[in-house]
Amino acid sequence: MRIENEEISLSRKDVDAILREVEFILVSLGRLNRHYESESIADLADCEDYCAAITKFIDSERVTDRLAKMRMIISSKFDDTLGDDDMDDLERVLDKIEFWERPGDV
Known part of the structure; x- marks a missing residue:
């Protein structure tokens, strides 16, 4: 990286x-989590309703599109x-990221 590239600036509008x-x-996501925790669900990872709610939120609120816009x-x-x-x-910043892979593909 060149010395002049050590800092980047974002406008207030972008920030x-x-x-x-x-x-x-x-x-x-925090509210979704707290809602299902308050329902006394022992293990959220095994909860079909919780997983479905998270998936629905990600899809209906276009979370991946929002993240892509920020990126x-x-x-x-x-x-x-x-x-x-x-x-x-x-490219240098992103080069070493280890992305999620489907179990069995690793």
């Missing part, structure tokens, strides 16, 4: 938009000049 989306997702706002601020490693700054 506000990202924070609103993060807040919506975090608070909503686009942030990643647009990265320099796309290729370095000696033939990668730009964003």
Whole structure:
């Protein structure tokens, strides 16, 4: 990474938009979790209703689209000049992420 790329700037408008989306997702998921905890469900991981509610929330509220929009706002601020490693700054940041894989595919 070049020295001039060590800091990126976001407009207040972009920061506000990202924070609103993060807040919506975090608070909503927290409320879903607390609702099912209050129902005295011993193990949320084994609860069909809880899993269905989380899935419905993710799908109906387009959580992946919201996350993609936030990623686009942030990643647009990265320099796309290729370095000696033939990668730009964003590629370098994301290069070592270990993504979820279907059990048995690992």
